Each structure stands twice: as structure tokens, then as C-alpha cells.
Amino acid sequence: MKACGVVVEYNPFHNGHAYHVQKAKEVSQAESVIAVMSGNFLQRGEPAIIDKFDRTRAALSSGVDIVLELPYAYAVQNSDYFARGAVQLLYALGASSICFGSEAGNAEPFISANLVQKERKKEYEIELKARLHQGLSFPEASMKAYEAIGLVNKQFDLSQPNNILGMGYVNTILEQDLPMDIHTIKRLNNEFHDPDITGKIASATSIRKEIIAHQSVTSQARAALPAITAEMLQQYKQTTSLWHHWEHYFQLVNYRVQTMTPQELRQIHGVTEGIEYRLKNTANQVENMEDWFRKIKTKRYTWTRIQRIFTHLLTNTTKDELVPFLAENSELPYVRVLGITEQGQKYLNHVKKAIKIPVLSSYRKNMHPLMQLEEKASLSYYSILKPSTRKMLFKQELKGPIRIVR
């Protein structure tokens, strides 16, 4: 029995994701697909449009067999930490392969790039340092450094978002020498950040934009989604009266920053280099999040990095709490299963004895510091809802995994 791993956010689960899952089974010849999914906050420092539970329901109904939660500590991070956390989870559950979408569409350039990186690490680091020193943001500096050591070319563009993430998976697998086959499939048309829906395959960004602008799952959005996702989206909004986005959190985050001292701000993960003063000085000047992101943004700070800082502010995640999990030798303390199908359960029963860390099916109070971060993230995410709704939705954390019979 074999499982292939995929690393996802499903914000929301769309036709492109369904294609990815199906292709993953094909190329890996595995019976099961395990998806490691970000929870309520995403890699780019944003709240997910609907919560992780409904996103899990859509995924299980659409071909995924097991959904694992990528802990907050790894999810709301740059691509290196994100990829490392996700791959380690897949390895812990015995996945024999990984399959990711990429602009390259071929595993070979990732593997050679990893070799080049290893051979020319020193050179890369010198180039990187020099670019950072010039005031470039990390992704830009890293790009230029890759260029300098010959890693970026027409065949393999390491500035494209899915190639960057793919590189992260491949680096983890090769550096930690994990027994996982590497598959990648070419992303279908419509780019990652393309803002418009153009057919059955559309980016999650364009779908969210469409849904939030119209406050409705329009026929155009529907065309790009499995029916179950449309249903989950509508059901979530019926329950909560909203689809989450940053603007809902403006009052809370703004209040937080206004009542924190610069010293307290500096304890929040990601707040460095005097950004605490920029946060304080702008707090009473801005009227919404978009405006605030724009005011904080500099050449050095990417939009994504700023959004991540605001996420850690919202969830009150401190450096002290998070940094221990980012150490290279840090090990995963547990795996949390958000949802599972019958097929997924068969696989899990089969590999159970070989799994070395606890497999949890729900949130457990005081279980582990990593889980405390999950609790804060979940409570923050729901904090904008009516108390009764919030309480009801949070209860899902305490129940066993979601089970779907397909």
C-alpha cells in the first residue's frame, strides 16, 4: 500500500486541485493521497476564506484520502520553513512520494538545482548577503543570487511561486535523505496570481476575488469549483454571515497595536529592524488593512512578509513561542489528522505501527506548545464571529477527524 503526498492550502479547493490530486495518483501509482494543508491562516499571511474543517470536507469529497494539518508554526512562514514542515509530516506518515505542481513540470531541474546549490553554497550566500545589504527583500535578493550562480535560466525560472515551493520540497527530501520519490506536474493554464477567472481552471486568488467582490458564489466561480466546494462556501457563509478576509480583522489588529508598547511589539514573531515603530506610527493614520499594508511596505519588506507579521500580531505569536520549531534539528512532536476517508483509514491502519510520533485526531489542551499556537490561531480566526457561532465552530477542534464516505 502506497501513499503520495501533496502540500496544499485549498483556499478554496478548485478544479485545478482536483486535477492535481488525480494526477498525483496516476504518476505515483499510489492508492492514497495525503494532503498536508495549512490551517486557518495561510502561507502568505492571510486568513483562509473558510475554515480548515470545511476546506477538509471539500478535499476529502474530491479525491484526497487524508488531510493533515500543517501546524501554524510552519504554515505562516517563508517557503523554506513551510516546505520543510510539510515534507516532514508526509515522511512521518510514510508517504512514498510527493507530487507538486510547478511551472517547470519536470523534476529534473529541481534535482540539478539542489546539486548546484550544494556545490556553490558559499558563493550563493555571499551573493545573497550582498543583495540584502543593498536593501532588497529576501525573495528578490535570493533570486538575484540564484541568477548569479547560474540557477535561473529560461528552462528553469526560480522566481515563479510554485517553482520556489517545489525547490523547498526537493531540498528537504534530498538534504534529509528521505525515501520519497519526487514527481511534479506542470500547472495548467492560468497563473498562480492571475486575477481573472477564465474557465474551468482558475487560480484560487481569482476565485476568491470573484466570490468576495460579489459576496456570492457566482456562476463564473462555480465553473471553476467542484460542487462540494461551492456548497461548503455557501454553508459557511450561512453559518457565519461572512467569508474571511483581512479587512474583517482591522479593528482587532489596530486595537492591538495601539495598546502595545514598542517593546511588546518586538516580542512578536517577524517584528524586527524597527518595524515596531512603523506599526505604532501608522496605527492611527490608517482606515483599513490594505491601507496599512501599503503604509508599512518598503523595498525590503514584501507584501507577504508584512501580512505574516500582521498574522502573528493577530494571533499574538511571539518569537519565544515560535522560534524553537524553526531550528534545523527540531522534530515534529505529532501529526494531526483533520479528515480521512475509508481508503485513507485503510492506509493509516496499514502503516500505523511504523509511525514514530503520535497521530492525533483532535486538539488536546496542554498537549504541546506547538498545539497552543494552533489554539490561538483558531480562536483569533473565529474572533470576528458572534460568540455563539464562534463557540460552535471552535468545538470542531475537539472532535475526531472529519470522515467522508465517497
Added chain:
Amino acid sequence: MKACGVVVEYNPFHNGHAYHVQKAKEVSQAESVIAVMSGNFLQRGEPAIIDKFDRTRAALSSGVDIVLELPYAYAVQNSDYFARGAVQLLYALGASSICFGSEAGNAEPFISANLVQKERKKEYEIELKARLHQGLSFPEASMKAYEAIGLVNKQFDLSQPNNILGMGYVNTILEQDLPMDIHTIKRLNNEFHDPDITGKIASATSIRKEIIAHQSVTSQARAALPAITAEMLQQYKQTTSLWHHWEHYFQLVNYRVQTMTPQELRQIHGVTEGIEYRLKNTANQVENMEDWFRKIKTKRYTWTRIQRIFTHLLTNTTKDELVPFLAENSELPYVRVLGITEQGQKYLNHVKKAIKIPVLSSYRKNMHPLMQLEEKASLSYYSILKPSTRKMLFKQELKGPIRIVR
């Protein structure tokens, strides 16, 4: 030129307050009345119904000549700290007398009570300790201890709220040997906490209740208020669309508690004896502040004490920030004038040279840690308003004092 001091909250300024100011001038034979007023949060741990600026306008129009801000650090405190801070401010501005309303209506029992307290201090403390040990709240324990040393009797009931505050003023004056005459006037009918308005003289509690229940300054409320107060109340609501009360802050405080660790909660002023765990455990159970106060309440914790804790949570006021100002030898770093009439200005010019601490007419950034607490209190108070409104109202902190020509 003489000034008589009064210690007030004016929440809101009503006919009883106008009577008090007039009587203060009469009994003290002073030309000016200086009111030391709580800012946006009050002694009982509540947000004021309208902000300190509009309350200052009403007071200046109704007989008060100078309004000083009682700093947050002293205002949201038990009667001892509250009274000490207020009397020190009056002394700093050279007030030659104080005049407070009391149930006793006669200064003599306060002065004898102070003597008895001094003589029987040890005995009192033993009695107090024993009662606290039994699990009584501080006010109850203190009451019983006063009874035990013979300080409570039919002529002088130290369980009545205005007598308690009066005792605080008298103790400060006598213990610090301040050159201030002590006057007290008997409170008119209608008790401090009486919930119903019964005529021209009504308690602030009953007036707020009436206004908030009807969301309107009803004719019954109007009967108990000077016209200027009714105007300020209406104007404030036109600007902000609300009159402040605790329920408006539920989402913010609840979010705060849910995202704080018990260790972080313990740093907040007033959070002791494991109340951090009660806060955490109830946070996801409650749907409004009233409900939450009730769930936190125990025999040992009075409603007021709980409200103060929630105020410090809302304003993010830590023990480290506040405790230095409560030390017996701590001195006032400045006096802040919220508003002044021409008569008040004449008085101020007259005594200016004798004033030993800076007299400020507006908020100054980074001026003093005491003022940083004021900033947080002000920002928290306004945090429930629309960003543009909040910004506009906060700007008043930066302008000179309010000036009213009567």
C-alpha cells in the same frame, strides 16, 4: 485668591453636581472651583458614557473653573489610591480646601475616624487580615474591621460609598499634613446607586441607565441634567453613533484573553490569585460582558474589582507599568489641565509661580510613563469607533485645554 477642590467623575454632569459646585464655593468662600476628574475610564472600572473632553465642556459651563485629569493610574483604583492621587493634584495646584459630598454631611466624624484609625492601626490590620483570610472581599473585610474597632455606628456609616471616598480624602490630607480645609456637604436625596430617576436630582447611575436603555436623552433624564450636558450627550452620539458602555468592548477584550497565555495575563495589573485561569476558562463560554463579570465573580472579588481588571486588560496596563505610581512615596510628575474658564485662568496665573510640577495643557508623546498609560486608555476607549471618528476624537488629546467663556 482661593480655590476649592472637588473630586469627580461627571458621568455625566448632572444637577446634583451643579449643586455640589455651588455649595463648594459657598462653604469654602473660594472664587474658583478645581475639579479633579477621572478620564475615559472610571473608578469602578467602566468606560465613561462620553469622553473626558465633552464631560469637561459640561463641567466648565456649569460652574467648574478648572478641570484636571486624574491620571488613569490613580483613577481606575480602589478608593485609597483614587483619593490620594486626587488630593495630591489639588494640593499641587494650591487648592486651599476640599469639598466632598458624603452621606455623613459633616467633616467632624471623618477627622475623628482618622484619629481612631491612627491609634488603633495595628488592631485594625489584625481584624482586616482575619476577615480577608475568611475569604471576604477587601471592602467587606475592611468594613468589618472598622466595625470591630468601633468606627462604624449609626452616626457614621463607613460602608456608604461617598463616606468611603471622603475618608480617603481626609486620610491623605491629615497623613500628609496638607494645608487644606475639609468641607463636606450632605448628599441630596437619591442614593449613589439608586437605579431610578425621581426628579431634578438623580444619581449618575440612574441617568445613564435611562439614557442607555432608551438610546435617547429622554425628558426624564433631561430633568436631572443641565441643558449643556444633554447637548454634549447628543452631540457625542451624533459623532460616534454610540454612548460607551462595557458591552461595546466585549469582542476586543474577549479576543485579547483568548490570545493571551496565562503568563501574559498575570502581567496585567489586578490579575492575581489564579484569576488568569478563570479568565481563560470562561472566555469561550460567555456571550457578553455582563455574563462574563458574573462568571468571574466570587465572594472574594467584588464586581468593581473585576471590572477594573477588565479595564486593565482592555488598556493592556501591566503591573510593571502601574505599580511604581502606587508607592507611598511616589510623587506626581505633572498636572494636566483638561479645561479652564477665564476665572480659572486668573487663578492659575496667580498661583503659577508656586506650582512645583509642570502644568500641561495637552498630551505629550514620550513625556512620562504615566502619560503613556493615558495614551493607551484613550486609544482603547475610542477603539470601538470608526477609524476616521476615532482619529478625530483622539486629536483632542494633542490640543490645548478646552476654554469656555461663561
